[in-house]
Amino acid sequence: MLHMKKILYIDGDGIGPELMAHARRVVDSIAKVEWMRGEAGFAAYQKTGTPLPDATLQAAKECDAILFCAVTTPPNIPNYKSPIVSLRKELDLYANLRPFSTLPNVPVPFPALNFAIVRENTEGMYSGIEKREGDTAYATRVITKDGSERIARFAFDYAARMGFSKVTIVHKANVLRVTDGLFLETAREVAAQYPGIACDDALVDSVAMRLVKSPQDFQVIVTTNLFGDILSDESSALVGGLGVAPSGNYGAHRALFEPVHGSAPKYAGKDSANPTGMLLSTAMMLEHIGEKEASEKLARAIRECYLQKVTTRDVGGSAGTGGMVEKVMGLLG
Numbered sequence: 001m002l003h004m005k006k007i008l009y010i011d012g013d014g015i016g017p018e019l020m021a022h023a024r025r026v027v028d029s030i031a032k033v034e035w036m037r038g039e040a041g042f043a044a045y046q047k048t049g050t051p052l053p054d055a056t057l058q059a060a061k062e063c064d065a066i067l068f069c070a071v072t073t074p075p076n077i078p079n080y081k082s083p084i085v086s087l088r089k090e091l092d093l094y095a096n097l098r099p100f101s102t103l104p105n106v107p108v109p110f111p112a113l114n115f116a117i118v119r120e121n122t123e124g125m126y127s128g129i130e131k132r133e134g135d136t137a138y139a140t141r142v143i144t145k146d147g148s149e150r151i152a153r154f155a156f157d158y159a160a161r162m163g164f165s166k167v168t169i170v171h172k173a174n175v176l177r178v179t180d181g182l183f184l185e186t187a188r189e190v191a192a193q194y195p196g197i198a199c200d201d202a203l204v205d206s207v208a209m210r211l212v213k214s215p216q217d218f219q220v221i222v223t224t225n226l227f228g229d230i231l232s233d234e235s236s237a238l239v240g241g242l243g244v245a246p247s248g249n250y251g252a253h254r255a256l257f258e259p260v261h262g263s264a265p266k267y268a269g270k271d272s273a274n275p276t277g278m279l280l281s282t283a284m285m286l287e288h289i290g291e292k293e294a295s296e297k298l299a300r301a302i303r304e305c306y307l308q309k310v311t312t313r314d315v316g317g318s319a320g321t322g323g324m325v326e327k328v329m330g331l332l333g
């Protein structure tokens with residue numbers, strides 16, 4: 001008897017619960033999984049006094065994958081830590097993968113884009129080492145050889161698996177000579193082990209400009225935590241905005257999938273949020289747990305939904321969230 005995969009789902013805040021409910025309904029129509037519920041985010045903090053309860057973290061360590069929507073992280077609560085950042089660190093989800101692909105009938109300046117950003121997820125400027133001394137504040141940027149090597153290897157393995165022919169290492173080694181110097185040096189060493197894949201490198205500010213000007217130049221970008229965070233949000237605008245962008249967070253033993261967008265509390269309960277990023281993240285999760293056929297079926301249905309122009313207002317359509325999801329489900333066959 002096949003083991004039924006255990007999926008921990010975390011609704012989060014704002015539009016999170018409604019998008020998660022839709023995603024679970026879609027999954028249940030094409031695959032068999034065992035759902036476990038976990039709490040995290042601002043609502044969890046108000047209820048339990050912590051944005052990431054111990055029970056949720058323990059469940060995350062015991063499941064086969066995590067499906068996470070979006071959380072509100074208020075900036076003005078002392079010692080409040082983002083639960084998604086905490087989960088990435090606690091589960092050592094070192095690789096953040098954000099694929100970008102143009103969807104049909106979306107009004108964007110560049111048609112037919114297909115590229116991905118692989119972002120180091122556990123160190124860099126998000127090391128969590130900060131302090132303030134009077135009127136001066138410090139943040140410690142941590143770059144390790146091991147961390148750089150494994151993220152570069154993830155990027156090249158991903159390129160090989162997906163049929164990409166080039167990886168671009170993005171850095172700022174001309175200024176951050178020691179930290180980005182180590183990242184660039186290590187990534188080049190990894191690149192030498194993949195002779196079938198071309199490799200170049202570029203400064204992050206140059207890449208930010210080139211993404212606006214000629215994004216078709218890129219296939220797989222690998223970079224550090226902060227740079228990857230910024231460039232991936234920029235890249236989402238090239239394919240329709242944050243509402244259509246999925247992501248996966250991968251470690252050696254666990255993985256977490258989430259849409260790139262935030263919790264958007266002002267849209268909660270209004271049936272207007274774009275479900276695409278959530279559903280594409282769900283498709284990535286299905287592939288990860290071995291449900292390749294279900295994953296491909298969902299991705300095709302989403303694309304067909306766009307071809308038939310049954311989409312939410314942010315991408316030029318007139319459907320509500322529920323209406324778009326119903327259309328997707330009807331196209332699953």
